[in-house]
Amino acid sequence: MVRARVCVTTETRWADAYVDECWRSTGRLCSQTCENTPGSYHCSCTSGFSLGPDGKTCQDVNECEKKPCSQECANTHGSYQCYCRQGYQLQEDGRTCEDIDECSQSMGSLCAFQCINVVGSYKCACPPQGYTMAANGRTCKDVDECVSGSHNCSVGQSCYNLQGSFRCLSFHxxxxxxxxxxxxxxxxxxxxxxxxxxxxxxxxxxxxxxxxxxxxxxxxxxxxxxxxxxxxxxxxxxxxxxxxxxxxxxxxxxxxxxxxxxxxxxxxxxxxxxxxxxxxxxxxxxxxxxxxxxxxxxxxxx
Ligand SMILES: [Ca+2]
Ligand SMILES: [Ca+2]
Missing domain, CATH: 2.60.40.60 (Cadherins)
Known part of the structure; x- marks a missing residue:
């Protein structure tokens, strides 16, 4: 009996010296991770969180404040997400937005005559002469030079409009x-x-x-x-x-x-x-x- 009591006492002393607060505490000491240390403990947080002033609560880090995204940033609980504006696409790094080349992706269906890629968008073009861009911004319509007066026909000639051009005709x-x-x-x-x-x-x-x-x-x-x-x-x-x-x-x-x-x-x-x-x-x-x-x-x- 005596030997057994001594043994218990020794065990108790050992436990007093090396108490594991993380396990012994009935309430949670740390909101995320508790690390036992000799004589004490400390709380730590997973990536995306930082330890608050109370030393136990983990708070979401707003990564967007450091501007990690080339365009739009949305903070999430424990992380963040980059977004790109229309006309751009997110690269594999998850941060960089690069222009979409709409002209090469559309196989020529965006513009009736010519597609010109621009950063963040694209535009359609018409032949330099004889056509103007239609209101839809996509197709080209003939300029009626005879009506607009941009023809160079002489007084004795008749102007005849054609798709993309015109003719000056003389009827003798x-x-x-x-x-x-x-x-x-x-x-x-x-x-x-x-x-x-x-x-x-x-x-x-x-x-x-x-x-x-x-x-x-x-x-x-x-x-x-x-x-x-x-x-x-x-x-x-x-x-x-x-x-x-x-x-x-x-x-x-x-x-x-x-x-x-x-x-x-x-x-x-x-x-x-x-x-x-x-x-x-x-x-x-x-x-x-x-x-x-x-x-x-x-x-x-x-
Ligand atoms: Ca583009
Ligand atoms: Ca014409």
């Missing part, structure tokens, strides 16, 4: 023709004994047509026929000038209507001036009419 009437309207010349009466005059066109009419490159061919682009028509009318049409490349052909739709077709694909913008001659056989007489047709092939709209 040959010397034995009268100008009836801006676009029409009519032959004066033939001098007696003239051989050429009766077979020359009684009327020359100008037309302008415009198409985009690479339209599907064959495409009927023009119709011609007498007006009014009479029973028994018969016409013969041909392209008498301007079809050196064989781009055009004619077709008779019925006895008094002919058509001009674009039969060969035009891949590059170019201008044509076609003379389409129609001979009308009516009551035994032949009369010639001439349609002088400007055909403008423009590049596809941007």
């Amino acid at each position: 009437c040959p010397h034995n023709y009268n100008r009836v309207t801006d676009m029409r010349c009519e032959r004066t009466s033939c001098p007696p004994n003239s051989l050429d005059c009766p077979s020359s066109p009684v009327r020359i009419t100008y037309y302008q047509l415009s198409f985009q490159t690479n339209i599907i061919v064959p495409a009927q682009i023009f119709r011609i026929g007498p007006s009014p028509t009479y029973a028994g009318d018969h016409i013969v049409i041909r392209v008498s000038k301007g079809n050196e490349g064989g781009y055009f052909s004619t077709r008779k739709l019925n006895s008094h209507t002919g058509a001009v077709l674009l039969q060969r694909q035009v891949t590059e913008p170019r201008d044509f001036l076609l003379d389409v001659e129609m001979k009308l056989l009516r009551q035994g007489a032949v009369t010639t009419f001439l349609a002088r047709i400007y055909v403008f092939i423009t590049s596809s709209p941007k």
